[in-house]
Amino acid sequence: MKTVSNCVEDILISQPYLEEALSRNIINFSALAIELTEPISQMLKKEVKPGAIMMALRRYNPPVALSNSIKMKRVIQNLGDITVRSNLTDFTVKNSDTIIDNHAKILERINQESKLFYTFTRGIHESNIIISSSLKSFIENQLQNETFLAVQDGLTAISINLPKDNSKIAGLYYHFFKRLAWEGVVLYEVISTTNEFTILVEDEYVDKAFTAIKKVKA
Known part of the structure; x- marks a missing residue:
C-alpha cells in the first residue's frame, strides 16, 4: 500500500532539480509540503495533511549528491x-x-x-x-x-x-x-x-x- 513517503519519493525522483535543492537545504519544507498536498492527496485518493508531508520530506534521504562523489569530482x-x-x-x-x-x-x-x-x-x-x-x-x-x-x-x-x-x-x-x-x-x-x-x-x-x-x- 502506497504511503505519503512513497509519494514524496516518487515526486522528488521525477523532479531532479527539486530533489537537488532539497538535498542542499535551500527549500522551505513547510511551503513545499503545502504545494504537494493536493497532488499527493490525489495520488493516495484521500485527504493528506501538510504536516504529514513535511515529516516525509524531512525524513527523505536523497542519494549522495553527484557533485560530492569523489569519482565525479575527478572526472569534472x-x-x-x-x-x-x-x-x-x-x-x-x-x-x-x-x-x-x-x-x-x-x-x-x-x-x-x-x-x-x-x-x-x-x-x-x-x-x-x-x-x-x-x-x-x-x-x-x-x-x-x-x-x-x-x-x-x-x-x-x-x-x-x-x-x-x-x-x-x-x-x-x-x-x-x-x-x-x-x-x-x-x-x-x-x-x-x-x-x-x-x-x-x-x-x-x-x-x-x-x-x-x-x-x-x-
Missing part, C-alpha cells in the same frame, strides 16, 4: 578542451536502400578536405548528417533522390573531451544538461562518442551554451 576536474565549430548545416533524411551508397560518395568528397566538420548518425528510421555549410549544395545534390525530413543552417557545435573513465561515472551528462537547462539553452542535437561529447545549438544560443559548459568545468 579532468574535463578536456572545449572546441567550437560554427557555420554548420544539419541534414535529416529518411532511411532508404540507397542512403549508404550515397553516403559513401559523400565520404569520398570529405576525405579531400581535412578541415571540415562532419558527423553521421544512422537511426532506425532516419539518418543525420552534420557538416560544414560550405558543402551544403554538394550534400543536397548527392542526396537529391532521398527524402529530406529536415535541413537546418546556422548551427554551431561545442565539443568537450572527456576523461577515459567517464563511461563508468553515473550522472556525468546530467551536469551538462542541468547547467544548459538553467541557462535556457535549447539543444538542437546531441552527439556523443566514448570520450567526446558534442552539443549542436543554433547560433543565438552559442554564447550561453559555451558559458554553461565552462561553468561545469569550473
Whole structure:
C-alpha cells in the first residue's frame, strides 16, 4: 500500500532539480509540503495533511549528491578542451536502400578536405548528417533522390573531451544538461562518442551554451 513517503519519493525522483535543492537545504519544507498536498492527496485518493508531508520530506534521504562523489569530482576536474565549430548545416533524411551508397560518395568528397566538420548518425528510421555549410549544395545534390525530413543552417557545435573513465561515472551528462537547462539553452542535437561529447545549438544560443559548459568545468 502506497504511503505519503512513497509519494514524496516518487515526486522528488521525477523532479531532479527539486530533489537537488532539497538535498542542499535551500527549500522551505513547510511551503513545499503545502504545494504537494493536493497532488499527493490525489495520488493516495484521500485527504493528506501538510504536516504529514513535511515529516516525509524531512525524513527523505536523497542519494549522495553527484557533485560530492569523489569519482565525479575527478572526472569534472579532468574535463578536456572545449572546441567550437560554427557555420554548420544539419541534414535529416529518411532511411532508404540507397542512403549508404550515397553516403559513401559523400565520404569520398570529405576525405579531400581535412578541415571540415562532419558527423553521421544512422537511426532506425532516419539518418543525420552534420557538416560544414560550405558543402551544403554538394550534400543536397548527392542526396537529391532521398527524402529530406529536415535541413537546418546556422548551427554551431561545442565539443568537450572527456576523461577515459567517464563511461563508468553515473550522472556525468546530467551536469551538462542541468547547467544548459538553467541557462535556457535549447539543444538542437546531441552527439556523443566514448570520450567526446558534442552539443549542436543554433547560433543565438552559442554564447550561453559555451558559458554553461565552462561553468561545469569550473
